[in-house]
Each structure stands twice: as C-alpha cells, then as structure tokens.
Amino acid sequence: MIPPQQTLVKYDNPVLISKSTDKKASRVKGSRRNVSSPSKAATLTPGAPVPQPPRAQKLPPVEKKASPQTEEILNAILPPREFSEQGQLWVQSVSAGPATRIDVINLQEQLDGKLQQRQARETGICPVRRELYSQVFDELIRQVTVECAERGLLLLRVRDELRMTLAAYQTLYESSVAFGMRKALQAEAGKGDMAGEIDQLKQENADLQAEVMKLKAKCEEIEQREKERRATEQRQHEEELQFLKRTNQQLKTQLESILAPPKK
Structure with missing residues (x-):
C-alpha cells in the first residue's frame, strides 16, 4: 500500500x-457458519482414524513494543x-x-x-x-x-x-x-492633489520671484536716485563752500585795508 x-x-x-x-x-460469513456448524458437530465413524492436531509452528521472536x-x-x-x-x-x-x-x-x-x-x-x-x-x-x-x-x-x-x-x-x-x-x-490616491498643490506652489514661487525682481529693480532705482541726489548736494555744498571762502577772503582783504594806517 x-x-x-x-x-x-x-x-x-x-x-x-x-x-x-x-x-x-x-x-x-454468517451463512458459511450456519452451513459448517453441522459438520463440526458430526461424530466419528467406528474404525475411522482419529485426526491429529496440527503441529505447532515456531513463532517469530517477539519484538519490543x-x-x-x-x-x-x-x-x-x-x-x-x-x-x-x-x-x-x-x-x-x-x-x-x-x-x-x-x-x-x-x-x-x-x-x-x-x-x-x-x-x-x-x-x-x-x-x-x-x-x-x-x-x-x-x-x-x-x-x-x-x-x-x-x-x-x-x-x-x-x-x-x-x-x-x-x-x-x-x-x-x-x-x-x-x-x-x-x-x-x-499615496497614489493623494498623488493628484499633491501634483496640483505642487503646481500652485511653483506658480506662487514664480510670482514671488517676479515681485522680488521688481523690488530689487526699485531698490536699485532708489539707490541710483539717492546717489545722484547726494552727488548734486555734494557739488552744491562744495560750490557754496568755495563761494563762502571767496567771500571771506574778500571781506578779510577789505577789513585789512580799512584797518591799515594811512600812508604819510
């Protein structure tokens, strides 16, 4: 098997x-038992040889179970x-x-x-x-x-x-x-939303960069204008200082001529 x-x-x-x-x-098996039972109970006839029991066979060694x-x-x-x-x-x-x-x-x-x-x-x-x-x-x-x-x-x-x-x-x-x-x-379901949010943030970033460029240009313009204004003021101050120096020199000369003693 x-x-x-x-x-x-x-x-x-x-x-x-x-x-x-x-x-x-x-x-x-039940029918065979019924049929074979009379033969087992039958008596032996006189003078018939008596059947001998079968010889005992040698059993194998018993294993340890x-x-x-x-x-x-x-x-x-x-x-x-x-x-x-x-x-x-x-x-x-x-x-x-x-x-x-x-x-x-x-x-x-x-x-x-x-x-x-x-x-x-x-x-x-x-x-x-x-x-x-x-x-x-x-x-x-x-x-x-x-x-x-x-x-x-x-x-x-x-x-x-x-x-x-x-x-x-x-x-x-x-x-x-x-x-x-x-x-x-x-993550796959929210991928579309994240892509839209990324595009929106990119657009906001571009707008902010453009605004930064405008502000930088405005700052440069203001700096240039202030530089020109300072240069103009500096030139005017120098011209006024030179004018005052000349005026002072003239007044000093006049004062000296007035205070000088008359010639004999």
Whole structure:
C-alpha cells in the first residue's frame, strides 16, 4: 500500500478500517457458519482414524513494543492519517518502534535527498525547506518519545512554541505588508492633489520671484536716485563752500585795508 503522502516521519503500514463490501462479506460469513456448524458437530465413524492436531509452528521472536501509554502519547503528538482508496478507508498510525543509529543516518540522507529533489533554497525564507525540517523535527520527537515519553512531551512544547513564534512573525509580516499597501494606495490616491498643490506652489514661487525682481529693480532705482541726489548736494555744498571762502577772503582783504594806517 502506498501512503497518501511521502513524509520523513516513520509510520506503520496502513490498516483497512472499512470498505464498501463489508455488509455483503458479513452475510456470506454468517451463512458459511450456519452451513459448517453441522459438520463440526458430526461424530466419528467406528474404525475411522482419529485426526491429529496440527503441529505447532515456531513463532517469530517477539519484538519490543512500546507501552500503550507511549502509543497514546504518540497518537496525541502525531495523529493517525486517514485516507481512502477505491472506496476503502485506511488508517496509518505513527510507528512506535525504537530508532537506531542507522535510522538516524538514513533520516539525514533522506532529508538531504528531499532538499535536493524539491530544489529547496539554502538561504532566506523557503516553505519547502521549512516543511522538510518540520517533518524531521516530528520524526526526532517520535524517536525521543519512544525512549522517554516525558522528554518527547518537552520537545513537543518546544516545537509548539517555535511554531507559535513563527506564526506571530508571519502575522506581523502580513500586517506590515497590508499597512504598506494601504499607505501606497493612500499615496497614489493623494498623488493628484499633491501634483496640483505642487503646481500652485511653483506658480506662487514664480510670482514671488517676479515681485522680488521688481523690488530689487526699485531698490536699485532708489539707490541710483539717492546717489545722484547726494552727488548734486555734494557739488552744491562744495560750490557754496568755495563761494563762502571767496567771500571771506574778500571781506578779510577789505577789513585789512580799512584797518591799515594811512600812508604819510
């Protein structure tokens, strides 16, 4: 029987639970019981040889099996898989047999083969690699649980905590992506308004620059006019000063001529 899905966890052989011909088979078995019952109750004829019981066959050595409590714990950690094939229902439980060193080496080789076969990425986020390593972790938990149930339950807590942490990080990543998408949509929606506002601000900037140029030209004109006015005032002041100097010189000469003694 081929399992429904190839996995690195070791499972027992599938067990048939029910099939479509169960009712018919039960009816046939009941009729056979009714027919064969008289033959079993028949007495032996005199002189007939007495049938000898069959020889006891040599039984195979009994393998060491896990306790029922360990099997219950294994079924709780790794529930049995159910699948149907051709109208028949099959159940496959996880193996309760202990693992040897060879099994661990084979598990490592199977992991490497699966990683190469399914082309899992060596770095970064890879769902395939995560799935395969999760199966290996479940198989290691199964092997440890067979040897020590308490240690297996502790590893189960570690596995659940790790999965919960990964789920929290995944939820955080999805929420951040959704937040980024909302912000991108809002930015795209407000892009037209921002473009209009940018054009308006550019026009206001151009108007202000034109006004600045006008004011600069006006300031230069005022400075030029004031410069000319100062030059004119300076020239007038110098002319007036020269006039006053000449007048002063004339008055000084007249005063000296008046104050000078008369000639004999």
